[in-house]
Amino acid sequence: MHIRVLGSGAGGGFPQWNCNCPNCSGVRAGLIRATPRTQSSIADPGTLSRGQLARGPDRPVRLRHPRGGGADLYRRAPEERGTPYSPHRHNTVPGDNIGVRVRDERTHGTLFYAPGLGRVDDEVLAYMQEADCLLVDGTLWSDDELIRSGIGDKPGSAMGHLDQSGRGGIMEHLGRLTRPRKILIHINNTNPILDEDSPERHALEAAGIEVAYDGMTIEL
Numbered sequence: 066m067h068i069r070v071l072g073s074g075a076g077g078g079f080p081q082w083n084c085n086c087p088n089c090s091g092v093r094a095g096l097i098r099a100t101p102r103t104q105s106s107i108a109d110p111g112t113l114s115r116g117q118l119a120r121g122p123d124r125p126v127r128l129r130h131p132r133g134g135g136a137d138l139y140r141r142a143p144e145e146r147g148t149p150y151s152p153h154r155h156n157t158v159p160g161d162n163i164g165v166r167v168r169d170e171r172t173h174g175t176l177f178y179a180p181g182l183g184r185v186d187d188e189v190l191a192y193m194q195e196a197d198c199l200l201v202d203g204t205l206w207s208d209d210e211l212i213r214s215g216i217g218d219k220p221g222s223a224m225g226h227l228d229q230s231g232r233g234g235i236m237e238h239l240g241r242l243t244r245p246r247k248i249l250i251h252i253n254n255t256n257p258i259l260d261e262d263s264p265e266r267h268a269l270e271a272a273g274i275e276v277a278y279d280g281m282t283i284e285l
């Protein structure tokens with residue numbers, strides 16, 4: 066199975082139309098080495114090309130960032146299993162974070178897709194350990210990033226997004242895993258890793274962590 070990253074940015078995309086943070090203004094002006102991105106979503110192009118899209122919404126075609134109003138999730142059984150890890154685990158409500166495990170029944174390759182990862186508990190960790198590829202929350206480099214950039218008044222942790230660089234953050238969790246390919250997705254436009262020449266991006270590369278881009282293809 067080939068998974069195609071249709072979009073790798075956070076909700077506002079990159080650059081975000083109403084944002085003049087150093088990243089957004091820098092990419093517009095060509096001052097930084099960075100690639101524009103649309104909102105986080107993935108698809109199985111093989112599924113699409115087989116025409117299953119036309120059969121209706123019970124057919125799985127597309128996994129968009131499944132958080133917040135307007136987001137949607139189409140499920141395909143049996144390869145995919147939703148793994149909600151919110152307090153409403155058995156009674157999900159709009160706004161909950163969920164993760165999705167995608168498994169190719171033929172190759173047994175598995176992908177764990179979690180564009181909003183607020184906490185890595187034992188259950189989530191088990192999914193991450195057994196996956197061949199992780200496509201996980203790359204929203205923020207630091208927890209107070211939105212506050213420091215004057216864009217928001219909430220830390221990432223209050224919005225269901227673990228930061229990458231902090232104690233107990235995404236990099237620390239990923240550093241303990243040896244099996245999966247590690248890719249960040251849902252990158253917010255304020256995140257310094259979008260600048261391919263930044264020390265933060267180099268730190269990710271040194272840790273063996275990739276950054277998803279629109280059009281990226283992942284083979285499972």
Ligand code: ZN
Nearest residue numbers: 084086089254
């Ligand atoms: Zn911006």
